[in-house]
Amino acid sequence: MNEQSYPEFTGLELSPRKVDYLKFILEKGGTVKTTEISSGLQVDPSTTTKTLNELASAGYLNHVPYRGVNLTELGKAYTQFLIRRHRILSLLLTHYGLSSEEACSEVSRFEAFVSRDAINKICSSMGHPMFGVCGKISHENVCMKEIAIEHLTKY
Template sequence: MKGIDGLELSPRKNEYLKYLLEKGGMAHTTDISAHFDLDPSTVTKAINEMSSTGLIEHMPYRGVCLTPRGREYATFLVRRHRVLGLMLSHYGLTPREACSEASKLESYVSKDVVDKICKSLGHPSMGICGRITHDKCCCCPDDE
């Protein structure tokens, strides 16, 4: 993910991307607004803003889909959440607490820091919230 540090988007927009990934890469704006309990016009405005990033493609009346770059970015967002959740669970937080706290922190933690945390945890394959992927997302040149 050249040129991306994980801090480009707001926490809400990050959540939209993770939701799209969860839905197979595509969803209708109405589905997004219902999932997040937001007015459709609020979601449409955010989607229009995000279209310029190259992470999504908005097809009016058809929905929103992740671009290949968007899928890669959303995969990183999920990975970041799971790495942070796992790290927090090592400090005595229950899985539920760790997941909740990771959600609060994740949009403020860069890709570089996530990669370093991941390395310090031994590149785990499973977090408290699910599988942790490392393909194309983990840039840890010291491991080569």
Template sequence: MKHTESAENYLKTIWDLETGHGRATTSEIARRLAVAPASATGMVKRLSGLGLLDHTPYRGVTLTEDGRRTALRVVRRHRLIESFLVRIMDVPRDRVHDEAERWEHVLSEDMEDRIDQLLGHPDRDPHGSPIPARDTASSPAPEEPS
């Protein structure tokens, strides 16, 4: 199922917070995404309703297995795009993150696979962060999102 850019950004942010802290709070999600706490609460409820999050009020948010798979797909695309921009397009490393933020939501699976193949199936992005495997359901949680 294809999710909105906003939903993907929330899932990726929650994945990042979970990786570092075990749980994400709506206030921390709001801070990271620069949105109002009420907006974060609304999206958390929506994503919970879609089965992508488990949310216990005042205790935090965790990704479900489906939510984790979706977040890791976004992280994978982001890191492959950063690698492509640095290695093929010769874009300086300090400029690739913002560009990858835009591309990660529109890149098709076919183009993702072609970039992965073109780059020789890299396991790390230009910043040294691990690129999740294509089969994200069995991937270990990478260290940090880019």
């Protein structure tokens, strides 16, 4: 499943803290225990449990009490977008003189407030970059169509 399967998400549905939870779970991979999340994000276990329950109720996670959590298909698609958003914005800031480290740090402060539509437009204006300062940049189906058209018109 990919981002395009969920055209209704704008990228603004979640608070910056909930974004951190999803990214942490993606980085760990598989099923992640609540205690590991609490420790990794330096959050009280009761707060972690409450947030995980909210994310599960919204459809981003499968939460099995006393076992842990893993991403649903929606959670995976949304988290892929979160990574893409971070990488595009970080790359954008390096074009304005910030180092890779500075760009990643700055983007972490505001990325949760940038919509999916804005990211798609920024990505297009940058020529659909394949690599950012933080790694490979994936593209949505809409962007892939634009890339193919641009490629065909060049030759």
